[in-house]
Amino acid sequence: MAFDQLIAAGNVAKVIAAWVGNVAGGSGYGFRRAYEQGVPRRIVMEDHSNFTVGLALKAAAMGLPYLPTFTGIGGDIVRGHPHIRPVDDPFGGPSLLAVAAVKPDVAIVHVQRADVQGNAHLWGNLGLTVEAAYAARRTIVTCEEIVPEAVIRSDPNRTVIPGFLVTAVVEEPGGALPSSVQGYWRRDFEPFLRYHRDSRTLDGFQAWLREWVLDLPDRQAYLRHMGDAAAERLRVRDRRLAAAANFAP
Amino acid sequence: MAFDQLIAAGNVAKVIAAWVGNVAGGSGYGFRRAYEQGVPRRIVMEDHSNFTVGLALKAAAMGLPYLPTFTGIGGDIVRGHPHIRPVDDPFGGPSLLAVAAVKPDVAIVHVQRADVQGNAHLWGNLGLTVEAAYAARRTIVTCEEIVPEAVIRSDPNRTVIPGFLVTAVVEEPGGALPSSVQGYWRRDFEPFLRYHRDSRTLDGFQAWLREWVLDLPDRQAYLRHMGDAAAERLRVRDRRLAAAANFAP
Amino acid sequence: MIATYTRRELMVVAAAREIRDGEIVFVGMRLPLLGFGLAKATHAPDAVGLFENGVIRDRPAEAFIYTMGDPPNIAGAVACLGLNDVMSLLQQGRVDVGFIGGAEIDPLGNLNTTRTSGSGSLVRLPGSGGGGDIASLAGRTVLIMEHEPRRFRERVDYITSPGHFPGRRRGGPATLITTLGVFDLSSGRVRAVTLHPGVTPEQVRQATGFPLAIDEGIDATAPPSTDELAYIRKADPDGFWTGDTMKAG
């Protein structure tokens, strides 16, 4: 949905993605308008599958120009793709595809907690967060809480992003809303439905953009606009804690 | 050191490794006798670096015949290596090396805790444990404790090996000794020194093998032979627990 | 006595029947997710489900989820890895069966979820997501579709998820479940197996944009049992996925 919003707002020249839509409703109307009609501007689309995007970021994270894979063979995603090419297995096995590294200029990842150095604890849904943080030229960590160093150091296996990869760390509670943050926020489903409904027309999108982006100077304003009742409903108050792990030497 | 012991006991025909020795003292005498003199039998040695071994296992873990890398260029490890070959970057960058997958018949990994399905929680030193568990045809998990399912499910990000990859799970406290297990056992340094001293000669090794392997029917016997005082000294009683992570939905 | 049921509910039951006990299942959202839960609750208690975001579960989430990253899908999971980790397991050949939906299909089981000009003007669809990867790498795939003439085409405009093709390395479409019936694809081409109760061969032929042989005496799809229906209605209490209107794409 974030892709769709950026595209609909005219901020995107090129999309490299496996899926652009709205997890609630399917189609992304902003994406469709741009792709089908060039409104508000024409975009270049580079289609991937989830795994080829994952490998493209992983290649960059590993400092490699490409990674080989068997996915996609026989389909149209890889046919004539500027960044996916056939390669031989140098050991004589069946041919593969090489997926070129994607090195983002900036990755912005939201985590539960980090210290002031940017050493970041993340749990729950990982997806491609870690690969993106490693792959990008600059990585910005936003977090629910900035915590004392000792919290991070109590569980080094939970530190999925070492601080020296991080350009900036920002304490921004609720920074991933309307998406969920395990243990902190539930998914706010209503904005997905609302956006799907409003973005169906260009006028609807513009009104949405004004109300939910342009007129809100910062994240705190977003939370206020969302309303206290919603915030209260979304905030996780229960505790289901991870079993103890002893790091005593 | 475990490599050296297997080699010295005559159980090894071929070694694929980046380093064979004794972390305490350097040289592995059993390895040297086999390599230099063919005693007790000749071994085939396939030298790697840490990263090429890591990539070989990772390739198998990813279901790939090889992974590319820039490591090793200009050195003798990769020159004429049967499982490392030059490859071009299909996107026109500098040449790389392809490291062929290594698919072990069996991986035996020791973890802190697992459930009866083999879903395994591991923390502390990871090295190549996870890659090995994924890469192997059969994976045996030994653990300090078999725990109820709910313990594992309380922290799914700590489950580095999903149970469906695991052929067998064994509760064997102290199963990694004399090596350490974070939060459970300290490294027992004395056996490293002892083995280094005893294994200097073939006779010394044979005496060591009798005392510490052949005459000990199982791990419990090993712990008894080690002595209560040593076991007490090595067992971690302190608690330095990981900071709480809330998984409540 | 059989209660009344929706076509989507019947499709869920048909999906569940495609899962054998002990299998490793690449689970999608919507109907496949419900099918996985139903199979677990009935004939396949030891099936394990992988989600493309990295989650591995051996039982369905305790609460309703809109997306696989929603907190209830994380809480109680056996493992929560990254996208590349589960895709690696898929590429290794560890996944027995995967589910994919599509906007368009051809007789070889090629699916299109990328773009189509089938209705005259260009329509952009969300893209592959993990569909192309599951189609390429799973041991077999089960396809789930709306049965409409514009969706069942002699040739799809774009092959997002490859069906059967010469030289395929592994897997391919095994079964197609539609709003009208269940079809076999294991021979390489669509063949009707059962039609849903009340559906006639003529109806199916009219809804299929390519020639399709259907025996006149073809069996009816076995309807859901009351237990199966009870399970589905508990899992999708508001009929979000199994009500009368199925979401496209």
Add this chain to the structure above:
Amino acid sequence: MIATYTRRELMVVAAAREIRDGEIVFVGMRLPLLGFGLAKATHAPDAVGLFENGVIRDRPAEAFIYTMGDPPNIAGAVACLGLNDVMSLLQQGRVDVGFIGGAEIDPLGNLNTTRTSGSGSLVRLPGSGGGGDIASLAGRTVLIMEHEPRRFRERVDYITSPGHFPGRRRGGPATLITTLGVFDLSSGRVRAVTLHPGVTPEQVRQATGFPLAIDEGIDATAPPSTDELAYIRKADPDGFWTGDTMKAG
């Protein structure tokens, strides 16, 4: 007033001086580990250390460690990843400086830790470990050696860790620290910079198995300060690494 000190203590100090503040350092065991701690405690408080087993620390372990996997090296780490993760960071070019030891060296900085017939009969050494990877991929390397004629050879029998060679992609040996002096390799060939106090050019020439130019007026290596010595003796109280007898290889 300068206290007496061992050559190994001086080598630790020389190693520390090679680390600049804020640098990302690939740390080895033994002298480099002490050097890293010393640098952190003095002129490089913001240096970060990577260990090849996956550990990342921004301060030394609280207790003495024999191996990088020992529990005190995990407890309080900022991150504990896998071997391939830190090697990926190395391959990405994120590591400024790495330390390597060797059994033999040549004038181009090639190191051999694999096998040698230099003393007449074949001697098998432990192998590369991470040495070959650090030599290939770090921004620059610092080499640490025993200075003996049989170790300083015109050509090494086996290039485990490549030194300078035409077409090198990145890095290469910058500095060599021996039991006799500090040498520069940044120009592509060994060149004496300082000799340790009391060491004569003649001594060094005799201990070097290849021609080596040394200015007669060459400076002496600056001795450890009392603070530096105090740090080292606290970190290695029994002189395990810094006593008179240095472990080979």
